[in-house]
Amino acid sequence: MKLHKIAPLLLLLFTACSKDFLKEDPRSNLTPDNFYKTSDDLNMAAIGLYTQLNGAFNQSAGFSTLWGGDDITVARAGNKISYSDFDTYQANSSNDRMTNWWSYLYSTIKSANSLINNYQNATGATEDARNQAAGQAYFFRALSYFFLTRTWGPVPLITDNKVDYTRTKAAPSDIYTLIVADLQKAETMLPDGWDGTKKQSGVDIPPTRGSAKALLANVYLTMAGWPLKQTDKYALAAAKAKEVIDNKATWGYDLQTNFADLWKKTGKFNHETVFGCYYNVNVSGWAWENYNMLTPNAYAPDDEGGWGDGYAEINFYKKFPAGPRKDATYQMVYFLNNDPNNAVDWTKVQHKHPYFFKFRDDDAFNPTNHVNNNWIGSHTVPIIRYAEVLLTYAEAQAMSASADATAYAAINLVRKRAGLSDLVAGLSQSAFRDSVIAERGWEFAGVEPAARWYDLIRTETVKKANSDRDASEEPLKNIPDDATHTFYWAPIPIGDQQLNSNL
Template sequence: MKLYIIAPLLLTLITSCSKDFLKEDPKSNLTPDNFYKTADDLNMAAIALYTQVNGAFNQSGGYATLWGGDDMTVARAGNKISYSDFDTYQATSSNDRMTNWWSYFYATIKSSNALIINYPKATAASEDDRNHAAGQAYFFRALSYFFLTRTWGEVPLITDNNVDYNRPKATPADIYALIVADLQKAETMLPDVWDGNKRQNGVDIPPTRGSAKALLANVYLTMAGWPLKQTDKYALAAAKAKEVIDNKTTWGYDLTTNYGDLWNKSGKFNHETVFGCYFNVNVSGWAWENYNMLTPNAYAPDDEGGWGDGYGEINFYKNFPPGPRKEATYQTVYFLNNKPENAVDWTKTQHKHPYFFKFRDDDAFNPVNHVNNNWIGSHTVPVIRYAEVLLTYAEAQAMSASPDASAYSAINRVRNRSGLINLTAGLSQTAFRDSVIAERGWEFAGAEPAGRWYDLIRTETVAKANSNRDASEEALKNVPNDATHTFYWAPIPIGDKQLNPNL
C-alpha cells in the first residue's frame, strides 16, 4: 500500500519540515489544532489508517483466533502452541498470538476517532475532501469493531481518544449499533471511484461506497445470527447485498473467471476484491506493515522449509468438493527437502495433513522446487470479496423470504466458477441456508478474513462442526457447547485486563 500512496506523502512531509530543524517552532509540532486544516492534512491522516489495517491482516497472529473452526489445525509444538490453543479450546488471556488483532484494531479505532473528531476543522479543504477522509475513518472503525466483537464479544466501545482505564465492556448490541451507524455514514461519504495513485490497474485501493455497502450487508447478516438473533436483519442484508450486485459495474466488481487467479502473483489487482490490503516487498527500508507475512512461508509445509503456521483439517479436506477451487486452495504435490524427485502427496508429509496454497504463489516462491526465497511477500489480502457478497445475498434472501430464483442464481454463480453443478432445486429455507454455509466454508477456507469460524459462531454450530474431527487430529482439550456458547469468544488479552479492572 505505501508504495502507491504513503511513501510520496511521507517524502513531502519530510521535505517540508527540513529547514532549520534545530530551531524551536511550535508550528512544527503537529497537534489537532494546527494539523487538520487542508486536504493534504486529511489525506495524510487517512493514509495512516492503512498502516494499522495492513498490520492486522499481514501475519498469522490474529488469524489464530479463527483456528477453532473445522477447516484449520496445526501441530501442537514449539511456537505453534498458541495457535493450537484456539484449535483445541484452551486459549487463555496470556495467548500471545491474538494480541496482534486486538492491538492493531484498537490502534485503527484510535486513528479513526481522531479523524472523525477533527475533519470538520479542515476549512481549507473542499467538502468532498472532508467527506472522503471521514468516510474512510468511519469504514475502518466499523471494520475494526466488526472483527473485535465477533472475536471477543463484549469489548470496550471507544469513540473518543481520552485515556480511561476504567471503561466498561459494551454489549454486542451497542457495538453493532455503532458499526451500522458508521457504515451508513461511510456509504454516503465515500466516492464510487478514486483517482490518481489511489487507483491501481483499474482497481480502487481505498474503500469505496460499494465497499461500505458490501460490509454493511455482511454486518446485517451476522446480526441476524448469534448473539443478537435479530432475524429482521436478514431482509436488510439481502437488500444491501442486492445494491452491490445490481450496481457492480459502478465499482467494477465481479468474480474472477478462474478461482485460482485470486491467488496467483499476477492477480494482485483483481475486480473480485471489494476491499483488500495491498503490500509491496520492494519498498525500500524496513516497515513491518508494508509486507505480507502470510506469504510465502507461513502456510508452507515444514518439509519444504515453511513455517507450518496452520494446515487443513483432514475431514474438512475430504468433504471439500473436487474441482478447480479445491486444486487452487490446497497444495497437491509436495517436494520433500525441496527436491522435485521426492514428490509426494499430503499423506507422506511430516504432519500428514493437506497444506493451503493460498498466498503461496508470490515473487519469492520458486514453483520449480518450492523454495521460498524470502519470508515476506507482496500478496494482496482480500478482506471482502465479491463472492462473499453473492453468498450473503443468497442466504439473506432465502431466510428473509424464500430460496427464490435470485438466491439460487447468486449461489450458483459461485458454485459454477468452482466447477460445481447448480445447487439442488426446491430446497427448504433451512436446507438452502446450510448449503450456503457449506459453500462459504469451501470458498473461504484457510486464513481468509471471511473466516469459517465466524459462520460457525453466528449459526451456533461450533460444537457440531468440531464433532466431525478425524481421530488423528490433536485431541480437544475442552469441548465447545452450542447451547451455552462456551468457547465461542476469545479471552480478553491479559495486558489490557491488568490495566482495566472492568475487563
Template sequence: MKKVINYINGRPIRITLVMCCLALASCSKFLDETPKGSITPQSFYKTANDLQLAETALALQFNLAFNQVTAPYYAGDDIAAKRNGNKIDFSDFDVFNANSSNSRMTTWWNAFYGTIKSANSLLANYNNATEATADQKNNAGGYAYFMRAISYFYLTRTWGEVPMPVDNSINDNRPNAKVADLYNLIVGDLQKAETMLPDHWTGPAKQNGVDVLPTKGSAKALLANVYLTMAGWPLKQADKYSLAAAKAKEVIDNKATWGYTLLTNFPDLWKFSNRFNTEAVYACYFNKTTPNATWGNGNMMAPNPYAPDYEEGGWEDGFGEISFFNRFPAGPRKDATYQKDYFVKNDPANVVDWQHTLQKHPYFLKYREDDQFNWSNHKAGDWWSSATSFVIRYSEVLLTYAEAQAMSAGPDANAYLAINQVRQRAGLTPLPEGLSQTDFRNAVVAERGWEFAGEFGIRWFDLVRTETVQQANSLRDAGEVALINHPSDAGHTYYWAPIPFVK
C-alpha cells in the same frame, strides 16, 4: 500510546492502543530525539495532503492485522496447527484451550484498537481541513467511519463485549460495551460511510485500475454482512435477514458502478501478477519495497506461514483440517486452495502427497505465491511479500445475498442464481431445485466454507452465528490433536475468545 484499564470478572485488563506514524517516510526517523517541531491535530489537519497522509496511516494500521496469521480462528473446522514449539498459541484455539495471555491473539486485538484510535482521530479532525475541498473532507470522514466499523465488527465477533471508545480521551475505567450497542455503532458508522465514501478514488488510492481504499460499494457490502451476522447468534434479530438481502442486492445490481466481477477462474485470485483484481470489494494491499517499509507495508501471510517445514522450509503456522479437506468438493477451487505435490527438501524429483508429509495434513496453496516464489522447487525467495489479503470478495456478496434472501423470502430464483454463480466457477453443478429454507441456508454456509477456507476467520464466524461450533467439531478427524475442552452449541461455551491481557 494510551492504556485503558478494563475489568473482566473483577480482574484488571490493560489494553494498549498504538498509533502508527502519520507518514511512512517519517518512520525511519521516529526515534530521532532532536526536536524539530511538533505535529498536533490543530496544526496537522489542514490540507488535502494532510488528509491523504492520515488515510495512509489508517490503511497501514489496519494492514497490521491482516499481514499475519491470527490465532482465534483456529477454533474453526477449516484450519489446525501442530501442538509444539511456537505454534502452541495457534493450537490452543484449535483445541479450545486458549487463555488471556495468548500472544498470537493479542497482536490481532492491538491492531484493531490501533486502527480505532487512528479512525477516531481522523473523525475528530477531518472537518478542520480548511484547505481541502468538501469532497476530500467527506471522503476522509467516510473512510474513517468504515475503518472504525470494520474494526469493531472483528472485535465483537471475536471477543463479544469489548471496550468501545469513540474518541481519544483517556478513561482508565472504560466499561465493556454490550454487543447490541457495538452493532448499533457499527451500523451507524457504515450508514454514514456509504453516503460519504466515493464510488472511486483518485491518485495513490487507485492502483492498476482498482480502488485500494473502500468505496461506497465496500461499505454496502460490509453492511450486508453485518446485518447477516446480526440475524444469527448472539443477537438473533431475524428481521435483519431482509436488510442484509436488500443491501447485498444493491451491490449486485450496481456492481458495474464499482467495477466488481466474479473472476472466471478461481486460481487467478491467488496469482501475484493479479493481486489487483476486480473481485476485491475491499482488500489489504502491501508493498514491501516501499522505502523505510514498516510492518504495515509487508504481508507475512505469504509465502511461508502455511508451507510445510521439513519438506519446503515453511513456517507451518497452520494447515488444513483433514475432515474439512475430505468433505471439500473436488474441482478447480479445491485444487487452488490446497497444495497437491510437496517437494521434499525443495527437490522436485522427490515428490510426496499430503498423507506422506511429516505432519500428514494438507497445506493451503492460496497463500504461497509472491513476487519471488520459485514454483520449480517450491522455495520462497523472501519471508514476507507484497501479496494481497482479501477482506471482502464479490463472491461473499453473492453468498450473503443468497443466504439472506432465502431466510427472509424463501429460496427463490434470485437466491439460486447468486449461489450457483459461485458453484459454477468452482466446477460444481447447480444446487438442486426445491430445497427447503433450512436446507438451502445450510448449503450456502457450506459453500462459504469451501470458498473462503483458511481466510481470516470467515468459516469460524459462520459457525458461531449459526450456532454449529460443536456440530462442526464433532466431525473432527482422528488424525488431529485431540480437543482439550469441548464447545457447546446450546451453552455457547468457547464461542468467544478470552479478553487478552496486554501489559
C-alpha cells in the same frame, strides 16, 4: 504499491502496533489542533489508517483466533502452541498471538476517532475532501469493531481518544449499533471510485461506496444470527447485497473467471476484491506494515522449508468438493526437501495433512522447486470478496423470504466457478441456508478474513462442526457448547485487563 510508502511521520503519528491500546504512548508534538487543516493533512491521516489495518492482516498472529473452526488446525509444538490453544479450546488471556489483532484494530480505531472528530476543522480542504476522508475513517472504524466484537464479544466501545482506565465493556448490540451507523455514513461520504495512485490497474485501493454497502450487508447478516438473533436483519442484508450486485459495474466488481487467479502473484489487483489490504515488499527501508507475512512461508510445509503456521483439518478436506477451487485452495504436490524428483502427496509429508496454497504464489516463491526465497511478500489479503456478496445475498434472501430464483442464481455463480453443478432445486429454507454455509466454508477455507469460524459462531454450530474431527488430529482440551456458547469468544488480553479491572 506506491500508496503504501508510508512516511516516517505517519508511522510516528498513527502506529501503536505492539502496545496495549489503553497505554499512553505520545509519539510527536503534532496535535489535532495544529494538524487537521488541509487536504494533505486529511490524506496523511487516512493513509495512517491503512498502516494499522495492514498490520492486523499481514501475519498469522491475529488469525489464530479463528483456528477453532473445523477447516484449519496446526501441530501443538514450539511456537505454534498459541495457535493450537484456539484450535483445541484452551486459549487464555495470556495468549501472545491474539494481541496482534486486538492492538492493531484498536490502533486503527484510535486513528479513525481522531479523523472523525477533527475532519471538519480542515477548512483548507474542500467539502468533498473532508467527506471522503471521514468516510474512510467511518469505514475503518466499523470494520475494526466488526472483527473485534465477532472475536471477543463485549469489548470497550471507544469513540474518543481520552485515556480512561475505567471503561467498561459494551454489549455487542451497542457495538453493532455504532457499526451500522458508521457504515451508513460511509455509504454517503465515500466516492464510487478513486483516481491517481488510489487506483491501481483499474482497481480502487481505498474503500468505495460499494465497499461500505458490501460490508453493511455482511454486518446485517451477522446481526441476524447469534448473539443478537435479530432475524429482521436478513431482509436488510439481502437488500444491501442486492444493491451491490445490481450496481456491480459502478464499482467494477465481478468474480474472477478462474478461482486460482485470485491467489497468483499476477492477481494482486483484481476486480473480485471489494476491499483488501495491499502490500509491497519492494518499498525501500523497513516498514513492517508494508510487507505480507502470510506469504510465502507461513503456510508452507516444514518439508519444503516453511513455517507450518496452519494446515487443513483432514475431514474438512475430505468433504471439500473436488474441482478447480479445491485444486487452488490446497497444495496438491509436495517436494520433499524442495526436490522435484521427490514429489509426494499430503499423506507423505511430516505432519500428514494437506496444506493451503492460498498466498503461496508470490515473487519470492519458485514454483519449480517450491523454494521460498523471502519470508515476506506482496500478496493482497482480500477482506471482502465479491463471492461473499453473492453468498450473503443468497442466504439472506432465502432466510428473509424464500430461496427464490435470485438466491439460487447467486450461489450457483460461485458453484459454477468452483467446477460444481447447480445446487439442487426445491430445497427448504433451512436446507438452502445450510448449503450456503457449506459453500462459504469451501470458498473461504483457510486464512481468509471471511472466516469459517465466524459462520460457525453466528449459526451456533461450533460444537457440531468440531464433532466431526479425525482421530489423528490434536485432541480437544475442552469441548465448546452450542447451547451455552462456551469457548465462542476469545479472552480479553491480559495486558489490558491489568490496566483496567473492568475488562
